[in-house]
Amino acid sequence: MMPSYTNMAWPEDPYGTGQLWRQEPSLLAGFAVRWAADAEPATPASYAVVYLRVHRTRPVGLTGGVSFGFRAVAAATEGDVPELVRLLDLDALRARRLAKIVTGCRLGRDLHDMGAFVTGDAGRGLLGLAAAWDDPEGGNPGLARVLDIASEDVQPGSGLAAAAASAGIDPSTMTTAFEPQRTIGQAAGMARRPPAGDSLATQAEGGMVRSAQWLAAGSTERALICAVTAGRMLGRHVWEGSLDIGAVMAANAWDCYPLLDFDQRSAGGPQDLVSRVTGGTR
Numbered sequence: 001m002m003p004s005y006t007n008m009a010w011p012e013d014p015y016g017t018g019q020l021w022r023q024e025p026s027l028l029a030g031f032a033v034r035w036a037a038d039a040e041p042a043t044p045a046s047y048a049v050v051y052l053r054v055h056r057t058r059p060v061g062l063t064g065g066v067s068f069g070f071r072a073v074a075a076a077t078e079g080d081v082p083e084l085v086r087l088l089d090l091d092a093l094r095a096r097r098l099a100k101i102v103t104g105c106r107l108g109r110d111l112h113d114m115g116a117f118v119t120g121d122a123g124r125g126l127l128g129l130a131a132a133w134d135d136p137e138g139g140n141p142g143l144a145r146v147l148d149i150a151s152e153d154v155q156p157g158s159g160l161a162a163a164a165a166s167a168g169i170d171p172s173t174m175t176t177a178f179e180p181q182r183t184i185g186q187a188a189g190m191a192r193r194p195p196a197g198d199s200l201a202t203q204a205e206g207g208m209v210r211s212a213q214w215l216a217a218g219s220t221e222r223a224l225i226c227a228v229t230a231g232r233m234l235g236r237h238v239w240e241g242s243l244d245i246g247a248v249m250a251a252n253a254w255d256c257y258p259l260l261d262f263d264q265r266s267a268g269g270p271q272d273l274v275s276r277v278t279g280g281t282r
Contacts, residue, residue: 002080003191003212005220005256006071012090014051014069015098028052028236029095029102029144030227032219033088033110036075036188037181044084044114045188046212048072048219049091050227054100054236062239066248068224072216076193076208085117085126093125096132099144103230105160105222106150108133147230164225167232170242175249175262176218177225184218187211210259217257221249 008014016024029051036045051069054060071091075084092111095102104110111130118126129146136146149163161178165171191211225245231237250262 002083003074003076003209003216004071005073005213005216005253006069007252007256008051008069008071011071014071015094017098024098026054026056027099028054028227028231029091029099030223030225030230031088031092031095031102031104031107031110032222032226033107033114034184034188034215034219034222035110035113035181036185041116042113043078043081044075044088044117045184045191046072046074046215046219047084047088048216048223049088049095050220050223051099052227052231052237054231059235059238060231062228062237062243063241065251066228066243068227068248068252070220070223070253072220072223074191074212074215075188076191076212078192081117082119085114085119086122088114089118089122089125091125092129096125096129096144096146101147101230101234101236102129102132102144103147103149103226105148105163105226107148147234149226149229149233160222160225160229163233164229167229168239168242169225169229170244173242173244173246174225175221175246176214176260177222177245179218184215187215191215213257213259217249217253217260217262220253221245224248 010016015027029049031047031049033047034045035042049071073084073087075081108130111126111133114126115123115130132143132146133148150159161171190207193208228237228243246262254262
């Protein structure tokens, strides 16, 4: 079964459209995708979507704490990729139709690249959101507003790290969002399950589980950073001081990623990449 992580009771219905007794919340949806680039073409290794509440008429204060919902998945085998793409397609379709705001960092490129992996009837969500990303001012007024926080129109000359810092997020509190591509590639390799009956399967199980959690958590953290940065840029979220992303992840996702420590800050030095992903488990 493909590794999947969520802190929501209804991950297939985050907007509450099927729950008649619930009031549909106003949500900002942030997306992030991670790729395994150890082969050509690069393949999706994980993605996450994060949901933050927004208010119709006033900013939401986050100084006292940030609550967010999320869903993240990681591909443990090549056969998991179509299911990962299918779920991303559904989440993109729902977000474009039901969220108030959809954000990401250069997400349009990821959406277009993901189109190469679409099979069956999937693709409407990915292609529709990709088209909106290409022309954010030409969308249907009944659909979500899209915001690329790395766009030259929004934050000239910046990527996610610079945009987040300018929004008031403490970069030292980010644990997995900015790991180098080679580390992500190693994690993706270690997360892949051997074929059924392989003698290495049991020996490597701990490392595979931890690596899958690390990949999904990295996408979750990156999507969260996109979401709170966009909220701050648009005046939909406010907070005092610097926002501690590690603490927010620990408060909201600790039980979904029990093998990871979100309070452990990245040292950033030339340490063993395998140990950074697996915590020493090989």
